[in-house]
Amino acid sequence: MQPENSAEDWPDQIYGLLKDHGIRQVALVPDAGHSRLIKRCLADNDIKVVTLTTEEEGIGMLFGAWLGGEKGVLLMQSSGVGNCINMLSVAIAHRTPLPMIVTMRGDYGEFNPFQVPMGNATQTVLEAMGTLVKRADTPEDIAPTVNATLRMAYNSYRPTATLIGQRVIGAKTFGK
């Protein structure tokens, strides 16, 4: 049964928050959980969408964006967090905002064993590198949590992250 409220619209709600916060650069390595949000951003001429070869490129890019006075956000899957760890030192040392929106794999009912180690470690390693991490495990929690993540990044000049739980997105089953 489909929910009657707008809970399923959370990608559109995130898009609305990106607009409210004046986000102009969206750096990403695609994840299925972000596909609807990515489509909304691609359709917006005021947002520069940059697909990366690896997630850590986004850390450097958003630092450059801030140098030039533009706000940005990094979209990725939890496995991509592992590709970012040392580069997070750039935002810490320079004291610059770095909001990240992470869709979780290896988190809740995962099918693929390769996703589990990084999924299980995502919050720990981000926090070990000085990132403020908040989780959203229901559709209703996502927009307020992303809002807080954007606000804390731009109010306190540091890396912040929302982790969107696999319980919301659903586990990929590969037909099993």
Next chain:
Amino acid sequence: MAQMNTKIETGATGKLLRRTVVAALLEDRAGMLCIAGLGAPAWDITAAGDCPENLPLWGGMGGAAMMGLGLALAQPERKVLVITGDGEMLMGIGSLATIAVQHPKNLSIVVLDNEHYGETGMQETHTHHGVDLAAMAKGAGIGDCRLVKTPAEVLALRSAIHAGAGPIFAQVKIDEQTLPLVLPPREASILQARMREAIMGKAAHLQ
């Protein structure tokens, strides 16, 4: 072109001297923003004259070119020059593909290629064994890719960078001699804040 004060020189090996290359590229820069990769390139841009438009990096190895992309996209009317080393560029080599797809006209990437990791004991990098960075940039889709070995080629590169006909990628073969350190400020919050203020004025601190 007006007379340049910098004389672009070569060393005993016949290869270009890095600090004369950097000084030439940055002379009469007209507000051009410069990000320098960690290690010797950061000391090189500082030796050319520390200023708010310079962002010398103390870390973030592999990220310099992408920082240049974010800055170039945010400030399309400003020229952005990334100066980095061969080891730093190799670590972020995929970013050349990302940059080529974005096609920022105001971004130039100059790799000072001494074929060694200079800060860690001069171990050889892949470029010492024939890896061709300019060909990799070309393969990524960057239109203007150059291998630079002579003072005349440095002057031509400088003209192209200052003309804003990017994206430009240049692999500049340089003398491997280690030079005295010329250190920039190490407090990185100052480095970012001064560049932001140079671009946006005091309003930068109220964003």
